Amino acid sequence: MKFLTEYRDPELAQRYLAEIKKTVTRPWTIMEVCGGQTHSLVKNGILAMLPKEINMVHGPGCPVCVTPLNLIDKAVYLAEEKDVILCSYGDMLRVPGSEKSLLESKANGADIRILYSPLEAVKIAEENPDREVVFFAVGFETTAPANALSVVHANRMGLTNYSILASHVLVPPAIEALMSDEECSVQGFLAAGHVCTIMGMEEYYPLVDKFGVPIVITGFEPVDILQGILMVVQQLEAGEAKLENQYTRMVRPDGNPNAIKTIREVFDVTDRMWRGMDVIPMSGYEVKNDYESFDARKKFSVNIPEAPENKECIAGDIMKGIKKPFECPNFGTKCKPENPLGAPMVSSEGACAAYYHFSDQINRLEEQAIA
Amino acid sequence: MTVSNLKEKKIKMRLQCPMPKLDFDIITLGHGSGGLLTNRLLDSGVFDVLKNELLDRRHDGAVLQLNGPTAFTTDSFVISPVFFPGGNIGELAVNGTVNDLAMCGAIPRYLSLSFIIEEGLEMEAFWDILVAIKFACAEAGVTVVTGDTKVVERGKGDKIFINTTGIGEVHAQAQIDISRVKVGDKVIVSDNIATHGIAIMSVREGLEFETTIESDSRNLNHAVKALLDEFGLQVHLLRDPTRGGLGTVLTEVARDTKLGIDVHQKDIPVDEQVSGACEILGLDPLYVANEGVFMTIVDGAVADAVVEKLRTHEYCQHASIIGEVTEAHPRQVVLTSGIGGKRVVNMLVGEQLPRIC
Numbered sequence: 216m217k218f219l220t221e222y223r224d225p226e227l228a229q230r231y232l233a234e235i236k237k238t239v240t241r242p243w244t245i246m247e248v249c250g251g252q253t254h255s256l257v258k259n260g261i262l263a264m265l266p267k268e269i270n271m272v273h274g275p276g277c278p279v280c281v282t283p284l285n286l287i288d289k290a291v292y293l294a295e296e297k298d299v300i301l302c303s304y305g306d307m308l309r310v311p312g313s314e315k316s317l318l319e320s321k322a323n324g325a326d327i328r329i330l331y332s333p334l335e336a337v338k339i340a341e342e343n344p345d346r347e348v349v350f351f352a353v354g355f356e357t358t359a360p361a362n363a364l365s366v367v368h369a370n371r372m373g374l375t376n377y378s379i380l381a382s383h384v385l386v387p388p389a390i391e392a393l394m395s396d397e398e399c400s401v402q403g404f405l406a407a408g409h410v411c412t413i414m415g416m417e418e419y420y421p422l423v424d425k426f427g428v429p430i431v432i433t434g435f436e437p438v439d440i441l442q443g444i445l446m447v448v449q450q451l452e453a454g455e456a457k458l459e460n461q462y463t464r465m466v467r468p469d470g471n472p473n474a475i476k477t478i479r480e481v482f483d484v485t486d487r488m489w490r491g492m493d494v495i496p497m498s499g500y501e502v503k504n505d506y507e508s509f510d511a512r513k514k515f516s517v518n519i520p521e522a523p524e525n526k527e528c529i530a531g532d533i534m535k536g537i538k539k540p541f542e543c544p545n546f547g548t549k550c551k552p553e554n555p556l557g558a559p560m561v562s563s564e565g566a567c568a569a570y571y572h573f574s575d576q577i578n579r580l581e582e583q584a585i586a
Numbered sequence: 587m588t589v590s591n592l593k594e595k596k597i598k599m600r601l602q603c604p605m606p607k608l609d610f611d612i613i614t615l616g617h618g619s620g621g622l623l624t625n626r627l628l629d630s631g632v633f634d635v636l637k638n639e640l641l642d643r644r645h646d647g648a649v650l651q652l653n654g655p656t657a658f659t660t661d662s663f664v665i666s667p668v669f670f671p672g673g674n675i676g677e678l679a680v681n682g683t684v685n686d687l688a689m690c691g692a693i694p695r696y697l698s699l700s701f702i703i704e705e706g707l708e709m710e711a712f713w714d715i716l717v718a719i720k721f722a723c724a725e726a727g728v729t730v731v732t733g734d735t736k737v738v739e740r741g742k743g744d745k746i747f748i749n750t751t752g753i754g755e756v757h758a759q760a761q762i763d764i765s766r767v768k769v770g771d772k773v774i775v776s777d778n779i780a781t782h783g784i785a786i787m788s789v790r791e792g793l794e795f796e797t798t799i800e801s802d803s804r805n806l807n808h809a810v811k812a813l814l815d816e817f818g819l820q821v822h823l824l825r826d827p828t829r830g831g832l833g834t835v836l837t838e839v840a841r842d843t844k845l846g847i848d849v850h851q852k853d854i855p856v857d858e859q860v861s862g863a864c865e866i867l868g869l870d871p872l873y874v875a876n877e878g879v880f881m882t883i884v885d886g887a888v889a890d891a892v893v894e895k896l897r898t899h900e901y902c903q904h905a906s907i908i909g910e911v912t913e914a915h916p917r918q919v920v921l922t923s924g925i926g927g928k929r930v931v932n933m934l935v936g937e938q939l940p941r942i943c
Contacts, residue, residue: 219865225852228925258870260927305868309935331867437925552935573929 222436223259231441235448236266243451244270244400245444246393246536248386249355249407250277250564251435257569259437269444272400272536273569275389276407278354279306279562280530281489284522286382287312289512290351293380294325297515300343302336303351304358305329309552310561313522317351333365333379340369340377349511352379357409359383359500360474363481366502366509378511381502384487386410387418388498394426399535403447405433405440408462413478415470419458427456434462481506488521491530491558528557533566540567547571603635603720605713613707618737627735635716636699636723640731648731650696655756657692659683662749668711671785672800675748676718681805681877682828683752684726688807689824689880691760691814694726698751699733704743715746726805728752757811759818766822767843772889773909776809776880776902777802778857779832780864783874787867795866799859802878802901809899810880816895820885827881830934833872835881836919837933847919849909849931872921872931873938883911 221227247253253273256262262271275281291312294301301317308318308329321327330336333350340348352362362379369377386407393399406419411432419430429450433443443461450457460466478500487499502510511517524530527545532538540546540559550556552568559565563572616623633641640648663679680697687694699719703712723730785801788794806826813821827835832854840847856864856871864871878901884892889907896905919931 219862223924225925258929259923259925260921260929261925262927263929264925264927437923437927572932 219436222434222438224438227438228441231438231445232264235269235441235445238445238448238452239266239268240452242268242270243402243448244272244536245403245405245447246272246274246401247405247433247440248274248276248390249405249410249435250280250562250569251409252405252407252433252440253277253566253569254564255435255437255440257573261437261440265444269448271444272539273533273559273566274393274404274536275489275492275534276355276386277559277562277564277566278358278384279310280558280565281384281491282307282310282353282382283488283490284313284524285488285519286380287317288314288519288522289517290317290349290380291315291320291325292517292519293349293511293515294320294327295323297347298326299347299349299515300326300328300339301349301351302328302330302333302339304331304353306562306564307351307353311555333362334368337365337369337372337374337377340374341372344376347376347378350377350379352381352383355384355386355407355410356414356478357407357412359478359482360413360471363477366481366506367477369509370506375508378509378514379502380511381482381500382487383482383500384489385484385498385500387422388495389489389492390422390430391425392492392495392498393535394422394428396535398532398537401428401536403429403451404431405443405447406430408432408434408439408465411460411462411466411470413471413474415475416458416460416466416468423456423458429456430458432458432460432462432466434465490524491528491534493531525556530557530559533559540570543567603713603717605710608709611709613703613705613709613712613737615705615737615739618703618735624735635720636730638729638731640696640729641733648696650731650753652695652753653755654758657687657690657754657756658752659686659690660749660751661686662747664744664747665786666744667786667789668715668745670789670801671797673803674715674718675746676715677722678801678803678877679748679750680719680722680726680728681803683750684722684728685806685826685877685880687752687754688805688810689762689826690754690756691762691810691821691824692754692756693811694728694752694754694807696731696753697723697728698749699730700749701733701735702743702747702749703735703737704745705737705740707745712746715748722805726807757814760814760821761819762821762824764823764839764842767839767845767883767911768822769845769911769913770886771822771883771911772886772907773836773847773849773911774882774884774889774892774896774905774907775832775855776806776882776896777878777904778855778860779827779876779879780856780860780871780874781879782877783831784860784863784867784869786875787869788863795863797859797863799857799863802876804878804901806878806880806901809896809902812899813882813892813895817884817888817892820888821882821892822885823883825881827876827879829875831871831873831875832881833870833919833931834933837931839883840917840919843911844916846912846915846917847909848912848914848922849919850922851924852922853906853908855904855906869938873934886910
């Protein structure tokens with residue numbers, strides 16, 4: 216497949232690996248920010264191929280995982296109590312709220328639909344003028360333009376039965392929060408290529424300067440990731456801290472100006488609660504007052520109290536790179552994808568779930584259980 | 587036969603079976619009452635489509651003559667949408683059960699056929715489904731010998747559900763048994779995987795995308811018979827990776843044999859369009875459903891010959907050895923990724939859900 220097989224080329228991958236091995240002289244801890252990269256690292260078996268000096272830790276960049284319990288409770292409430300057609304990206308459905316997931320709610324009869332695009336939800340609103348349609352707008356900067364565009368679109372069409380339940384989160388404030396944590400041991404970052412495709416590179420220069428860490432904007436295919444790791448290691452070994460762009464085929468320095476304009480048209484930056492990490496200042500988007508009739512929170516005045524997170528979950532330590540999933544006593548025993556205790560076990564892109572699906576630890580645990 | 591040939595054949599079959607003139611356009615509750623309307627539905631030509639000596643007796647059940655060991659299986663079909671690119675629920679209901687029998691090493695002979703119809707189903711749709719059933723039965727060489735029709739109120743079904751039960755005679759040279767899988771055996775898939783699941787996905791509400799991908803719903807019994815005729819006891823296991831896909835079947839085999847399985851991603855055949863759709867949708871082809879593909883585990887010594895033989899069959903042109911059974915890592919399936927990394931293949935928790943980004 217063109218534009219894909221080139222970045223999965225085994226020979227090229229081996230060349231980057233050899234180069235990494237040649238370059239590295241001592242241990243380094245590198246974080247990939249994005250859940251898509253975590254997924255790719257584990258799915259392609261890259262972790263085991265890297266030299267032992269390189270310790271990859273897995274960042275908070277799984278939008279599904281960091282969506283707070285409270286917001287899922289709100290979505291469930293809207294679907295069940297307000298009789299709305301609730302539209303969502305697929306992987307949000309299995310995420311447990313404080314009482315149930317959207318999948319359970321769907322099984323109980325709520326009208327919940329899996330979509331790939333919020334514009335589909337606008338279409339559903341147009342076709343069902345006597346029903347309220349809510350799109351569960353989750354994601355990083357990557358999905359924000361499409362979600363914003365759906366609001367602009369619905370507004371232009373004069374639809375009064377469409378709104379979004381927005382829970383967008385932003386990468387740079389999360390990196391800032393991580394690096395400000397004393398326990399954080401991350402020495403270099405692979406930044407999320409898709410986020411930067413939208414937002415550009417500007418936001419990352421201050422982080423490089425403030426914390427003195429190399430940041431390399433990286434893609435998602437195996438060869439991308441290996442090249443990104445090599446670029447971080449080269450900087451670390453040379454004692455440098457620069458912002459570099461590995462994902463040049465997609466990321467321009469100023470990002471996608473049209474997409475940014477659409478985001479700014481609809482959203483304001485606000486403080487945001489991250490599941491497993493607490494409130495991070497100015498780390499999310501909310502719908503602007505100008506568009507408040509499209510903000511499901513305001514439209515339905517949903518007031519649901521914050522539910523406490525499970526205390527046994529060490530999500531914060533996992534997402535800050537302090538601990539690995541295997542180091543959690545509940546991993547694979549009390550906490551499994553079908554019954555997650557917390558954020559990183561929730562979506563397939565969460566660090567714990569990725570380890571669970573693709574690692575041999577599970578079978579060992581099951582064998583122990585059998586024995 | 588290529589896919590387009592198959593399509594032409596289906597169109598031809600449809601033309602050969604014009605719908606009779608009926609005094610009703612839709613199926614109503616009365617058609618399932620067992621009374622006059624039911625009989626009119628059956629008599630009006632509808633059941634002529636499936637005509638055969640045993641069915642024509644219209645008895646409560648069929649009396650069959652079978653020789654030797656018999657395979658017996660049942661399956662219910664509740665697919666949505668009922669019509670999908672490359673087929674409909676009718677042929678799926680026949681092929682699904684025929685293939686389950688084939689996986690037992692059997693020659694499929696007889697089917698039962700039960701409809702649960704939601705009132706309001708257009709007669710024309712029902713006719714199309716029946717014609718597809720007729721075509722699929724003829725292709726597979728099976729006959730429908732008994733059946734049932736029930737109609738449920740609107741909203742209590744989803745257009746039409748079909749149950750088929752099948753009986754087949756076990757091939758004289760077949761000894762398909764998971765306990766016969768041994769270290770050194772090779773794992774073979776008969777054709778491109780993930781095609782059916784992606785074809786269905788492309789027409790689901792809210793997920794529609796433009797593609798020419800068509801379901802691979804088709805019978806596998808002739809290919810399996812040819813395999814057993816030539817390789818007999820050297821064929822150790824046959825499985826058809828429908829729901830849950832190839833990944834799930836592989837993990838089941840590893841779990842049940844307590845042996846390890848190594849598979850190589852680069853050798854797993856996936857159509858380029860299907861592979862592209864999986865990328866866009868965030869799905870792993872290993873867990874996407876198949877209908878016209880089987881996995882077989884055969885003696886390592888004959889693996890190449892098996893692949894060569896399979897590739898001569900119209901439905902198995904991309905047959906490939908994808909891995910082998912090993913004593914390393916018992917109970918685990920280990921996949922070597924395209925770039926040479928290794929990872930374990932585990933079972934999915936629930937349905938594979940599309941990812942956000």
